[in-house]
Structure formats: C-alpha cells, structure tokens
Amino acid sequence: MKGVEYKGLESVEGPIVVVRRSENVSFGEMVSIRDRFGEKRIGRIIDLSSEYAVIQVFGSTTGIDQQESQIEFLETPMELAVGRGLLGRVFNGLGKPIDGCPDIVSSRKLNVNGSPINPYARVYPEDFIQTGVSSIDGMNTLIRGQKLPIFSGNGLPHNRLAAQIVRQARLLNTDDEFVIVFAGMGIKHDIAHFFVKSFEESGVLSRVVMFQSLADSPSIERIITPRCALTAAEYLAYELNMHVLVVMTDMTNYCEALREISATRGEVPGRKGYPGYLYSDLAELYERAGRIKGSSGSITQLPILTMPNDDVSNPIPDLTGYITEGQISMDRELFQKGLYPPVGILPSLSRLMRDGVGEGLTRDDHKDVSNQLFAAYAKVKNIRGLASILGEDSLSEDDRKYLDFGKAFENEFLCQDEFDNRSVAETLDIGWRVLSRLPRGELYRISPKLIDKYMGAEKSSEGSR
Numbered sequence: 001m002k003g004v005e006y007k008g009l010e011s012v013e014g015p016i017v018v019v020r021r022s023e024n025v026s027f028g029e030m031v032s033i034r035d036r037f038g039e040k041r042i043g044r045i046i047d048l049s050s051e052y053a054v055i056q057v058f059g060s061t062t063g064i065d066q067q068e069s070q071i072e073f074l075e076t077p078m079e080l081a082v083g084r085g086l087l088g089r090v091f092n093g094l095g096k097p098i099d100g101c102p103d104i105v106s107s108r109k110l111n112v113n114g115s116p117i118n119p120y121a122r123v124y125p126e127d128f129i130q131t132g133v134s135s136i137d138g139m140n141t142l143i144r145g146q147k148l149p150i151f152s153g154n155g156l157p158h159n160r161l162a163a164q165i166v167r168q169a170r171l172l173n174t175d176d177e178f179v180i181v182f183a184g185m186g187i188k189h190d191i192a193h194f195f196v197k198s199f200e201e202s203g204v205l206s207r208v209v210m211f212q213s214l215a216d217s218p219s220i221e222r223i224i225t226p227r228c229a230l231t232a233a234e235y236l237a238y239e240l241n242m243h244v245l246v247v248m249t250d251m252t253n254y255c256e257a258l259r260e261i262s263a264t265r266g267e268v269p270g271r272k273g274y275p276g277y278l279y280s281d282l283a284e285l286y287e288r289a290g291r292i293k294g295s296s297g298s299i300t301q302l303p304i305l306t307m308p309n310d311d312v313s314n315p316i317p318d319l320t321g322y323i324t325e326g327q328i329s330m331d332r333e334l335f336q337k338g339l340y341p342p343v344g345i346l347p348s349l350s351r352l353m354r355d356g357v358g359e360g361l362t363r364d365d366h367k368d369v370s371n372q373l374f375a376a377y378a379k380v381k382n383i384r385g386l387a388s389i390l391g392e393d394s395l396s397e398d399d400r401k402y403l404d405f406g407k408a409f410e411n412e413f414l415c416q417d418e419f420d421n422r423s424v425a426e427t428l429d430i431g432w433r434v435l436s437r438l439p440r441g442e443l444y445r446i447s448p449k450l451i452d453k454y455m456g457a458e459k460s461s462e463g464s465r
Helices: 158-168 189-202 219-223 225-239 251-264 278-286 315-323 332-336 366-390 397-414 424-435 448-464
Strands: 005-007 011-013 016-020 029-034 040-048 052-057 070-077 079-081 090-092 109-111 128-130 150-152 178-187 208-214 243-249 298-306 326-330 343-350
Touching: 029 052, 052 219, 079 225, 109 225, 150 158, 158 189, 158 243, 158 298, 158 326, 178 189, 178 219, 178 225, 178 251, 189 208, 208 225, 219 225, 219 251, 225 243, 225 278, 225 298, 243 251, 251 278, 251 298, 251 315, 278 315, 298 315, 315 326, 343 366, 366 397, 366 424, 397 424
Parallel strands: 090 208, 150 298, 150 326, 178 208, 178 243, 243 298
Antiparallel strands: 005 070, 011 016, 016 052, 029 040, 029 070, 040 052, 079 109, 326 343
C-alpha cells in the first residue's frame, strides 16, 4: 500500500535535503523523493529535530525542486535481501545488482545497520588462519574472528597482498573454506577489475560477494557500502555457519565521505576536519567482526587503509589502531628495494597471536622463533644506523653477522612471490635457516631444547667454538 506523500522541501544543499517531519518518523528511516518529472530518489534520515528531518540522498539531487518535489516516509530502515544466492554476485554500494543478473529472490531482509553483539555471547578468537605469507603467519598471525587492518600508503601493493590472502587463507586441520565478502569504497575501475580477475583466476569467485562503490559513484554511497557488506557477512556467518573473510578497501575513502557529509551538515569538525564521532563510527563497523556462541561461523575482517603522506598519526590509522587487534604495516623502504610483500615487521602487530600459535595449534617453536626474529631484526636496524655513520669496517664480527642475518631475513623470509603459498611449517623452517647465521649465544629468546631440536648438533657445536 502506498504511503502518504508530502509536497515541498525546506532546503536542498548537495546530497542533503531538509523537510518538515511528520509524526512517527525515526532516525535511519528510508524515504523516497519524487521530483517534478516523476523520477524517484532514495535517501535516509540522518538527523531529526522537533520540526525538521535531515535526509541524506543516495545520488544526485539535480532536478529536485523545493516547491514541486514530493517526499514519502517509507517507515523502514535500509535493508538488504539475503540468501544463499548472494554468493558469486556483484552489487553496487547500495546492494543493487550490477552484474547483469536479477535481484536476489528472498523474503528475508536484514537491517544494514546490524544488531549489537552481546559481549557475553562472543567467543574469544583462537583459531590460526594460514595465509601462506611468511611475514604474517610467522610474525603477525591472523586469527579467525580477528580484525587486522593493513596500514599502507599510495603506490604500495596492499591490494596484491589482500588478494593473495584471499586466495590462500585456510584453517589448519580442516577442509572448511572461507567465503569472501569484498567491499570497495571509492575505488578506481582498475582496482575493481583487478580483484574480480584475481578471484576468477584463483577459482574463488563462486564463493565471493562483491559490493563496489566506484570512484565515480556518489560519495554518499560509500557510507552504506561497508554496512551492506557486513550485513551479508553476518548472514553467511551466523545463520549459514560459514567462515567469512571480509576485505574492506579503502577505509580512507570511507572516512573522507564521512567528513564531506559532516561538513555539509555544518557539524563542528574535529582533528583534520573529521567529525568528532569518527571513532564511534569506525567502531560500529569493526566490532561487527568476531565469533558468537551457538554458531560455528565467524567473521574475520581485513580492512585496508591508505595513510595520507604515510602518516600513521593521521586520525584514520590512529583511531583504527585503538579499535582493532593490531595492524599489518606496509614499508615503503622495503618496497623501494623491490621486495614483495613489503611488510614492515617492527611497526606491525597482532595482539591475538599469542593465543593462536604454539604447541597443538601451529608448532611448538612458533612463539620463540617469532620473538627471536623480531628481536634480532630490531638489532639489525640499530646496527645499520651505526654502520651508516661509522662505516661497516668499524663494526664487530657479531655486528657483521647481524647485517648478514638482516639481508637473509628480508630476502628469504619476508620476500616471496605473490603466488607462493607457504605452509606455517615452511615459514618456521625458513626462520630457523636465517637464524642459523647468528651465534648460538645470540639466540637468547629460544629455549636450548628447541635449538637442539630444530638446529641439531651442528649449531650446538658452532656455539661452543
């Protein structure tokens, strides 16, 4: 049944329309605006006062006349039709098909804003995800149900790394596969094409759901795109018990759209012009990852954000770091050396790694090897700084061994082909191989029992010389 249409608007400014409110309208409610030519635009209420409602229009407001346009309050939040038919489909940022196939046939629709997860119902993430990438599996482990963003910069191969993780991610000791939900916000056509091609060539496209808000789409659409994607992920994970990996790129474009809308509404800006509620808005998205009791499914998030001017203190990476359980940081210096993937080990962190690796989970030496590699590489950085001032000739023999270790660590452990899928055992074996370049006495973060087990008598005798 058609609802009541009200004629006339108070103001139109960019994508924001202000109207006199009717009774019983609510925040987040969808509205339909019909211009004088009969064309319909969809929007949602983003602010309310006692007399007025502020509406965010999805698309252009060109042609909307204040006197002649009509508005209808639809009395429903924005919803996404869900079902098994989501898999293998491509949608725009608002959840409308753009792959030439019909709409999802389903009587089930879910509010894209989601429902808060009761903290008591959450299951602590502990299951190791093998990505096949040594710099992640060995040093910054991804855990099922974790949110682990990639901090990158313009021109760095973060998209290649994300595509590699999507192709190779698997749980140990099970044949269960991940389904992938991809949300592209303000991305260029070539990036969207890259991901589609990568999914096709790796044979995973049939278990991918894609939401694309391209760079030439209305910026207002970027606000809804991750919410549609996460709604689809929640349905697949918690109702169909699937393991879901959500890739969201680029969160910087999302935050820029949020800043644009905030400025249009005349809100008081915070740091760098971003709205004061940027933290809570990002938390609303990131906290939709995890595992819950009663479902064997899970949502693991891999958000990608490009830091303006590689500035980690920018509000976007700064606030993201507070909300998520660590970060994978791309290193421009490694990239300039021609290494892939250029993951900076020292600024990267996985806060859940300690609970997902070790005996019975990955391998008994995982924690010790990771700690020793991190400590040794940190010392390499200091020695390189010293060598740049004093020259390598002034270094001690042990310092030179550390420099040798540093080259081997970068070229053998960190560097690998983007189609090289290493098992966690292979990653740890490479770690032992590069550590063998150091004297045994320098392996102070690994128990002697593990050194004897994985390096054998040869290293033991070397350390006694």
